[in-house]
Amino acid sequence: MTDHIETDVVIIGAGPVGLFAVFELGLLDIKCHLIDILPKVGGQCAELYPEKPIYDIPGFPMVTGQGLVDNLMAQIEPFHPTFHLNEMVESLESIGTPEAPLFRVKTSENGTTFTCKAVIIAAGGGSFQPKKPPIENIEAYEGTGVYYAVRKMEMFRNKKVLIVGGGDSALDWTVNLQPIAKRLTLLHRRDAFRAAPHTVEKMRSLVASGEMDLHLGQVTSLKGEEPVLEGAVIRKDDGSEFTVDCDVMLPFFGLTMKLGPIADWGLNLHENLIPVDTEKFETNVPGIFAIGDINTYPGKLKLILSGFHEGALAAQKVHRYVYPEKKLLFQYTTSSTSLQKKLGVA
Ligand code: FAD
Numbered sequence: 001m002t003d004h005i006e007t008d009v010v011i012i013g014a015g016p017v018g019l020f021a022v023f024e025l026g027l028l029d030i031k032c033h034l035i036d037i038l039p040k041v042g043g044q045c046a047e048l049y050p051e052k053p054i055y056d057i058p059g060f061p062m063v064t065g066q067g068l069v070d071n072l073m074a075q076i077e078p079f080h081p082t083f084h085l086n087e088m089v090e091s092l093e094s095i096g097t098p099e100a101p102l103f104r105v106k107t108s109e110n111g112t113t114f115t116c117k118a119v120i121i122a123a124g125g126g127s128f129q130p131k132k133p134p135i136e137n138i139e140a141y142e143g144t145g146v147y148y149a150v151r152k153m154e155m156f157r158n159k160k161v162l163i164v165g166g167g168d169s170a171l172d173w174t175v176n177l178q179p180i181a182k183r184l185t186l187l188h189r190r191d192a193f194r195a196a197p198h199t200v201e202k203m204r205s206l207v208a209s210g211e212m213d214l215h216l217g218q219v220t221s222l223k224g225e226e227p228v229l230e231g232a233v234i235r236k237d238d239g240s241e242f243t244v245d246c247d248v249m250l251p252f253f254g255l256t257m258k259l260g261p262i263a264d265w266g267l268n269l270h271e272n273l274i275p276v277d278t279e280k281f282e283t284n285v286p287g288i289f290a291i292g293d294i295n296t297y298p299g300k301l302k303l304i305l306s307g308f309h310e311g312a313l314a315a316q317k318v319h320r321y322v323y324p325e326k327k328l329l330f331q332y333t334t335s336s337t338s339l340q341k342k343l344g345v346a
Pocket of ligand 1: 012013014015016017018035036037038042043044045048049053054055056087088089090122123124125126127128259260261262291292293294302303304305307
Protein backbone atom coordinates (compact mmCIF):
# COMPACT_ATOMS: atom_id res chain seq x y z
CA MET A 1 0.00 0.00 0.00
CA THR A 2 1.35 3.44 -0.83
CA ASP A 3 1.31 6.28 1.71
CA HIS A 4 -0.83 9.33 1.15
CA ILE A 5 0.09 12.56 2.91
CA GLU A 6 -1.81 15.85 3.04
CA THR A 7 0.20 18.94 3.86
CA ASP A 8 0.42 22.66 3.11
CA VAL A 9 3.60 22.62 1.01
CA VAL A 10 5.86 20.04 -0.58
CA ILE A 11 9.45 21.19 -1.06
CA ILE A 12 11.29 19.30 -3.78
CA GLY A 13 14.97 19.25 -2.84
CA ALA A 14 16.54 19.37 0.63
CA GLY A 15 19.57 21.44 -0.37
CA PRO A 16 20.46 24.59 1.61
CA VAL A 17 17.76 26.62 -0.13
CA GLY A 18 14.99 24.06 0.42
CA LEU A 19 16.05 23.81 4.08
CA PHE A 20 15.91 27.55 4.68
CA ALA A 21 12.49 27.75 3.00
CA VAL A 22 11.21 25.57 5.87
CA PHE A 23 12.20 28.35 8.26
CA GLU A 24 10.47 31.12 6.30
CA LEU A 25 7.32 29.00 5.86
CA GLY A 26 7.39 27.94 9.51
CA LEU A 27 7.34 31.56 10.70
CA LEU A 28 4.10 31.91 8.73
CA ASP A 29 2.58 28.73 10.27
CA ILE A 30 2.94 26.79 7.04
CA LYS A 31 3.75 23.08 7.36
CA CYS A 32 5.89 21.26 4.88
CA HIS A 33 7.38 17.97 3.76
CA LEU A 34 10.73 17.83 1.96
CA ILE A 35 11.67 15.20 -0.58
CA ASP A 36 15.18 14.44 -1.81
CA ILE A 37 16.61 11.65 -3.89
CA LEU A 38 19.81 11.69 -1.82
CA PRO A 39 20.02 9.68 1.41
CA LYS A 40 20.98 12.85 3.31
CA VAL A 41 19.99 16.52 3.47
CA GLY A 42 22.16 19.41 2.29
CA GLY A 43 22.23 19.11 -1.51
CA GLN A 44 25.49 20.21 -3.15
CA CYS A 45 26.94 21.48 0.16
CA ALA A 46 26.72 18.04 1.79
CA GLU A 47 27.33 15.93 -1.30
CA LEU A 48 29.98 17.84 -3.24
CA TYR A 49 31.94 19.91 -0.72
CA PRO A 50 31.10 19.03 2.92
CA GLU A 51 34.57 19.93 4.22
CA LYS A 52 35.32 22.93 2.01
CA PRO A 53 34.96 26.42 3.46
CA ILE A 54 32.30 28.87 2.24
CA TYR A 55 33.13 32.53 2.82
CA ASP A 56 30.04 34.37 1.55
CA ILE A 57 27.21 33.29 3.83
CA PRO A 58 26.05 36.47 5.61
CA GLY A 59 27.08 36.47 9.25
CA PHE A 60 29.48 33.52 8.87
CA PRO A 61 33.03 34.65 8.00
CA MET A 62 33.71 30.98 7.27
CA VAL A 63 31.58 27.87 7.43
CA THR A 64 32.07 24.47 5.79
CA GLY A 65 29.46 22.98 3.47
CA GLN A 66 28.38 20.46 6.12
CA GLY A 67 28.64 23.09 8.87
CA LEU A 68 26.12 25.27 7.04
CA VAL A 69 23.76 22.32 6.60
CA ASP A 70 24.04 21.41 10.30
CA ASN A 71 23.22 25.00 11.27
CA LEU A 72 20.26 25.13 8.90
CA MET A 73 18.94 21.90 10.41
CA ALA A 74 19.24 23.40 13.90
CA GLN A 75 17.50 26.58 12.74
CA ILE A 76 14.47 24.76 11.28
CA GLU A 77 14.18 22.25 14.13
CA PRO A 78 11.33 24.18 15.85
CA PHE A 79 9.14 23.61 12.79
CA HIS A 80 9.54 19.80 12.72
CA PRO A 81 9.64 19.35 8.95
CA THR A 82 9.22 15.80 7.66
CA PHE A 83 11.94 14.50 5.34
CA HIS A 84 11.46 11.85 2.69
CA LEU A 85 14.99 10.93 1.67
CA ASN A 86 16.03 8.42 -0.98
CA GLU A 87 12.90 9.40 -2.89
CA MET A 88 12.74 11.08 -6.25
CA VAL A 89 9.75 13.24 -7.13
CA GLU A 90 8.51 11.62 -10.30
CA SER A 91 5.28 13.45 -11.07
CA LEU A 92 3.66 16.75 -10.19
CA GLU A 93 0.06 17.24 -11.24
CA SER A 94 -2.23 20.21 -10.81
CA ILE A 95 -5.65 19.17 -9.46
CA GLY A 96 -6.96 22.60 -8.36
CA THR A 97 -7.70 25.93 -10.01
CA PRO A 98 -5.45 28.99 -10.53
CA GLU A 99 -7.37 30.73 -7.70
CA ALA A 100 -7.20 27.77 -5.32
CA PRO A 101 -4.23 25.67 -6.42
CA LEU A 102 -3.97 22.07 -5.29
CA PHE A 103 -1.32 19.59 -6.35
CA ARG A 104 -0.64 15.89 -6.32
CA VAL A 105 3.03 15.00 -5.98
CA LYS A 106 4.24 11.42 -6.39
CA THR A 107 7.61 9.88 -5.59
CA SER A 108 9.18 6.98 -7.38
CA GLU A 109 10.84 4.88 -4.69
CA ASN A 110 7.93 4.12 -2.34
CA GLY A 111 5.20 5.62 -4.47
CA THR A 112 4.25 8.05 -1.68
CA THR A 113 1.66 10.59 -2.83
CA PHE A 114 1.18 14.06 -1.38
CA THR A 115 -1.68 16.50 -1.75
CA CYS A 116 -0.64 20.09 -1.08
CA LYS A 117 -1.66 23.68 -1.67
CA ALA A 118 1.70 24.82 -3.02
CA VAL A 119 4.90 23.26 -4.28
CA ILE A 120 8.35 24.79 -3.91
CA ILE A 121 10.89 23.41 -6.34
CA ALA A 122 14.35 23.80 -4.78
CA ALA A 123 15.93 21.16 -6.97
CA GLY A 124 19.28 22.88 -7.61
CA GLY A 125 20.98 21.53 -10.73
CA GLY A 126 18.51 18.66 -10.78
CA SER A 127 18.55 15.35 -9.04
CA PHE A 128 21.78 13.61 -8.18
CA GLN A 129 21.85 10.34 -10.07
CA PRO A 130 24.46 7.59 -10.12
CA LYS A 131 26.95 7.45 -12.98
CA LYS A 132 26.57 4.07 -14.62
CA PRO A 133 29.44 1.94 -15.86
CA PRO A 134 29.44 1.44 -19.64
CA ILE A 135 28.27 -2.19 -19.69
CA GLU A 136 25.94 -3.13 -22.51
CA ASN A 137 23.04 -4.93 -20.80
CA ILE A 138 23.43 -3.49 -17.28
CA GLU A 139 19.83 -2.17 -17.20
CA ALA A 140 18.52 -5.75 -17.41
CA TYR A 141 19.98 -6.50 -13.96
CA GLU A 142 19.21 -3.18 -12.22
CA GLY A 143 17.12 -3.72 -9.10
CA THR A 144 17.73 -7.50 -9.11
CA GLY A 145 21.51 -7.85 -9.24
CA VAL A 146 22.89 -4.35 -9.85
CA TYR A 147 22.36 -1.58 -7.30
CA TYR A 148 23.82 1.94 -7.23
CA ALA A 149 23.09 2.58 -3.55
CA VAL A 150 22.73 0.51 -0.41
CA ARG A 151 19.30 1.19 1.03
CA LYS A 152 19.17 -1.83 3.37
CA MET A 153 22.33 -3.75 4.22
CA GLU A 154 20.28 -6.86 5.01
CA MET A 155 19.54 -7.25 1.29
CA PHE A 156 23.15 -8.31 0.84
CA ARG A 157 23.43 -10.84 3.67
CA ASN A 158 24.91 -14.15 2.48
CA LYS A 159 25.30 -12.83 -1.07
CA LYS A 160 28.37 -12.90 -3.26
CA VAL A 161 28.94 -9.16 -3.57
CA LEU A 162 31.11 -7.39 -6.14
CA ILE A 163 31.83 -3.73 -5.35
CA VAL A 164 33.27 -1.63 -8.16
CA GLY A 165 35.04 1.68 -7.55
CA GLY A 166 37.85 3.29 -5.60
CA GLY A 167 36.28 6.24 -3.77
CA ASP A 168 34.76 6.70 -0.33
CA SER A 169 31.43 4.99 -1.11
CA ALA A 170 33.11 1.90 -2.61
CA LEU A 171 35.53 1.54 0.31
CA ASP A 172 32.99 2.32 3.04
CA TRP A 173 30.55 -0.27 1.71
CA THR A 174 33.36 -2.80 1.25
CA VAL A 175 34.23 -2.57 4.92
CA ASN A 176 30.57 -2.49 6.04
CA LEU A 177 29.23 -5.30 3.88
CA GLN A 178 32.20 -7.66 4.17
CA PRO A 179 31.06 -9.10 7.54
CA ILE A 180 27.57 -10.02 6.26
CA ALA A 181 28.34 -10.96 2.65
CA LYS A 182 29.00 -14.60 1.73
CA ARG A 183 32.08 -13.37 -0.14
CA LEU A 184 33.02 -9.82 -0.98
CA THR A 185 35.17 -8.73 -3.91
CA LEU A 186 36.36 -5.19 -4.55
CA LEU A 187 37.30 -4.24 -8.10
CA HIS A 188 39.09 -1.05 -9.07
CA ARG A 189 40.98 0.07 -12.18
CA ARG A 190 44.24 0.61 -10.33
CA ASP A 191 45.84 -0.08 -6.98
CA ALA A 192 45.27 3.45 -5.62
CA PHE A 193 42.17 4.58 -3.76
CA ARG A 194 40.56 8.00 -3.24
CA ALA A 195 39.08 7.18 0.16
CA ALA A 196 39.76 7.85 3.85
CA PRO A 197 43.17 6.27 4.65
CA HIS A 198 41.88 4.26 7.63
CA THR A 199 39.15 2.65 5.46
CA VAL A 200 41.71 1.76 2.79
CA GLU A 201 43.93 0.25 5.51
CA LYS A 202 41.03 -1.78 6.88
CA MET A 203 40.23 -3.10 3.38
CA ARG A 204 43.88 -4.06 2.83
CA SER A 205 44.03 -5.94 6.12
CA LEU A 206 40.86 -7.89 5.19
CA VAL A 207 42.50 -8.81 1.87
CA ALA A 208 45.74 -9.81 3.64
CA SER A 209 43.85 -12.09 6.04
CA GLY A 210 41.97 -13.72 3.14
CA GLU A 211 38.57 -12.43 4.29
CA MET A 212 37.82 -10.67 0.99
CA ASP A 213 39.27 -10.35 -2.53
CA LEU A 214 40.70 -7.34 -4.34
CA HIS A 215 41.08 -7.32 -8.13
CA LEU A 216 42.34 -4.70 -10.54
CA GLY A 217 40.57 -4.27 -13.86
CA GLN A 218 37.24 -3.28 -15.40
CA VAL A 219 33.93 -5.08 -15.86
CA THR A 220 33.29 -5.71 -19.56
CA SER A 221 30.10 -7.76 -19.40
CA LEU A 222 27.66 -9.44 -17.03
CA LYS A 223 26.68 -13.10 -16.91
CA GLY A 224 23.46 -14.83 -15.88
CA GLU A 225 20.01 -15.28 -17.34
CA GLU A 226 18.47 -11.79 -17.13
CA PRO A 227 17.51 -10.48 -14.61
CA VAL A 228 19.44 -12.90 -12.38
CA LEU A 229 23.09 -11.92 -12.07
CA GLU A 230 25.61 -14.75 -11.77
CA GLY A 231 28.94 -13.20 -12.60
CA ALA A 232 30.96 -10.33 -14.03
CA VAL A 233 33.64 -10.65 -16.70
CA ILE A 234 36.68 -8.57 -15.80
CA ARG A 235 39.42 -7.40 -18.13
CA LYS A 236 42.84 -6.74 -16.61
CA ASP A 237 45.31 -4.13 -17.89
CA ASP A 238 47.22 -6.81 -19.84
CA GLY A 239 44.03 -7.63 -21.78
CA SER A 240 43.40 -11.01 -20.13
CA GLU A 241 39.90 -11.75 -18.84
CA PHE A 242 38.44 -13.70 -15.95
CA THR A 243 35.02 -14.04 -14.28
CA VAL A 244 34.08 -13.17 -10.71
CA ASP A 245 31.02 -15.07 -9.45
CA CYS A 246 28.55 -12.64 -7.92
CA ASP A 247 24.83 -12.36 -7.10
CA VAL A 248 25.11 -8.63 -6.65
CA MET A 249 27.22 -5.88 -8.21
CA LEU A 250 27.44 -2.44 -6.61
CA PRO A 251 29.12 0.11 -8.91
CA PHE A 252 30.10 3.33 -7.10
CA PHE A 253 31.21 5.69 -9.88
CA GLY A 254 30.02 8.93 -8.29
CA LEU A 255 26.97 11.03 -8.94
CA THR A 256 25.95 13.35 -11.71
CA MET A 257 23.23 16.01 -11.67
CA LYS A 258 20.40 15.57 -14.15
CA LEU A 259 17.29 17.69 -14.53
CA GLY A 260 15.26 14.46 -14.37
CA PRO A 261 11.48 14.40 -14.34
CA ILE A 262 11.12 18.18 -13.77
CA ALA A 263 11.15 18.57 -17.55
CA ASP A 264 7.80 16.74 -17.75
CA TRP A 265 5.78 18.83 -15.32
CA GLY A 266 4.36 21.36 -17.78
CA LEU A 267 6.52 24.22 -16.51
CA ASN A 268 8.15 26.76 -18.81
CA LEU A 269 11.85 25.97 -19.02
CA HIS A 270 14.76 28.05 -20.28
CA GLU A 271 17.99 26.11 -20.83
CA ASN A 272 16.90 23.56 -18.21
CA LEU A 273 16.11 26.29 -15.66
CA ILE A 274 12.69 27.42 -14.50
CA PRO A 275 11.85 31.08 -15.23
CA VAL A 276 10.23 32.88 -12.28
CA ASP A 277 9.15 36.42 -11.44
CA THR A 278 11.25 38.26 -8.89
CA GLU A 279 8.35 39.36 -6.73
CA LYS A 280 7.16 35.93 -5.63
CA PHE A 281 9.48 33.43 -7.38
CA GLU A 282 6.39 31.75 -8.81
CA THR A 283 6.56 29.79 -12.07
CA ASN A 284 4.11 29.98 -14.98
CA VAL A 285 1.83 27.67 -12.93
CA PRO A 286 0.18 29.48 -10.00
CA GLY A 287 1.08 27.72 -6.75
CA ILE A 288 4.34 26.24 -8.04
CA PHE A 289 7.43 28.18 -6.98
CA ALA A 290 11.09 27.68 -7.93
CA ILE A 291 13.94 28.90 -5.72
CA GLY A 292 17.71 28.42 -5.60
CA ASP A 293 19.92 27.15 -8.43
CA ILE A 294 17.00 25.70 -10.41
CA ASN A 295 15.41 29.07 -11.27
CA THR A 296 16.31 31.84 -13.66
CA TYR A 297 15.44 35.55 -13.92
CA PRO A 298 17.29 38.65 -15.10
CA GLY A 299 20.38 39.13 -12.94
CA LYS A 300 20.19 35.72 -11.23
CA LEU A 301 23.30 34.75 -9.25
CA LYS A 302 23.63 31.07 -8.36
CA LEU A 303 24.57 31.79 -4.77
CA ILE A 304 23.18 30.30 -1.60
CA LEU A 305 22.34 33.75 -0.24
CA SER A 306 20.17 34.48 -3.32
CA GLY A 307 18.24 31.27 -2.66
CA PHE A 308 17.60 32.28 0.96
CA HIS A 309 16.08 35.59 -0.17
CA GLU A 310 13.98 33.84 -2.82
CA GLY A 311 12.57 31.45 -0.21
CA ALA A 312 11.53 34.35 2.05
CA LEU A 313 9.60 36.05 -0.74
CA ALA A 314 8.02 32.85 -2.04
CA ALA A 315 6.76 32.08 1.47
CA GLN A 316 4.78 35.35 1.51
CA LYS A 317 2.80 34.31 -1.58
CA VAL A 318 2.43 30.72 -0.40
CA HIS A 319 0.74 32.14 2.71
CA ARG A 320 -2.04 33.54 0.50
CA TYR A 321 -2.73 30.10 -0.96
CA VAL A 322 -2.62 28.30 2.38
CA TYR A 323 -4.54 30.93 4.40
CA PRO A 324 -6.62 32.89 1.84
CA GLU A 325 -8.66 34.52 4.61
CA LYS A 326 -5.76 35.65 6.78
CA LYS A 327 -3.90 38.94 6.48
CA LEU A 328 -0.15 38.70 6.66
CA LEU A 329 1.59 40.98 9.14
CA PHE A 330 5.23 41.88 8.66
CA GLN A 331 7.17 41.12 11.85
CA TYR A 332 10.77 40.95 13.05
CA THR A 333 12.03 37.86 14.88
CA THR A 334 13.90 40.23 17.21
CA SER A 335 10.80 41.92 18.56
CA SER A 336 7.77 39.71 17.81
CA THR A 337 6.77 37.50 20.73
CA SER A 338 4.45 35.60 18.40
CA LEU A 339 7.37 34.65 16.14
CA GLN A 340 9.53 33.89 19.17
CA LYS A 341 6.86 31.52 20.50
CA LYS A 342 6.93 29.64 17.20
CA LEU A 343 10.70 29.41 17.57
CA GLY A 344 10.31 28.15 21.12
CA VAL A 345 12.34 31.00 22.62
CA ALA A 346 9.58 33.03 24.31
P1 FAD B 1 21.16 21.95 -4.36
O1 FAD B 1 22.16 22.19 -3.32
O2 FAD B 1 21.62 21.50 -5.70
O3 FAD B 1 20.10 20.89 -3.81
C1 FAD B 1 19.06 20.43 -4.64
C2 FAD B 1 18.57 19.10 -4.13
O4 FAD B 1 17.39 18.73 -4.86
C3 FAD B 1 19.57 17.98 -4.34
O5 FAD B 1 19.87 17.37 -3.10
C4 FAD B 1 18.86 17.02 -5.31
O6 FAD B 1 19.13 15.65 -5.06
C5 FAD B 1 17.39 17.33 -5.06
N1 FAD B 1 16.51 17.03 -6.20
C6 FAD B 1 16.53 17.55 -7.44
N2 FAD B 1 15.53 17.06 -8.20
C7 FAD B 1 14.85 16.19 -7.40
C8 FAD B 1 13.72 15.35 -7.60
N3 FAD B 1 13.04 15.31 -8.77
N4 FAD B 1 13.31 14.58 -6.57
C9 FAD B 1 13.97 14.60 -5.37
N5 FAD B 1 15.06 15.38 -5.14
C10 FAD B 1 15.47 16.16 -6.13
N6 FAD B 1 27.57 28.91 -3.35
C11 FAD B 1 27.81 29.99 -2.56
O7 FAD B 1 26.91 30.79 -2.32
N7 FAD B 1 29.06 30.18 -2.02
C12 FAD B 1 30.09 29.31 -2.24
O8 FAD B 1 31.22 29.53 -1.76
C13 FAD B 1 29.84 28.15 -3.05
N8 FAD B 1 30.81 27.23 -3.28
C14 FAD B 1 30.56 26.14 -4.05
C15 FAD B 1 31.55 25.18 -4.26
C16 FAD B 1 31.31 24.07 -5.04
C17 FAD B 1 32.40 23.05 -5.24
C18 FAD B 1 30.02 23.89 -5.64
C19 FAD B 1 29.72 22.68 -6.48
C20 FAD B 1 29.02 24.83 -5.44
C21 FAD B 1 29.27 25.97 -4.65
N9 FAD B 1 28.29 26.92 -4.43
C22 FAD B 1 28.54 28.00 -3.61
C23 FAD B 1 26.95 26.82 -5.05
C24 FAD B 1 25.93 26.31 -4.03
O9 FAD B 1 26.33 25.04 -3.53
C25 FAD B 1 24.57 26.21 -4.70
O10 FAD B 1 24.19 27.50 -5.11
C26 FAD B 1 23.54 25.67 -3.71
O11 FAD B 1 23.86 24.35 -3.30
C27 FAD B 1 22.17 25.67 -4.35
O12 FAD B 1 21.29 25.19 -3.38
P2 FAD B 1 19.89 24.54 -3.81
O13 FAD B 1 19.24 24.16 -2.52
O14 FAD B 1 19.20 25.44 -4.76
O15 FAD B 1 20.27 23.23 -4.66
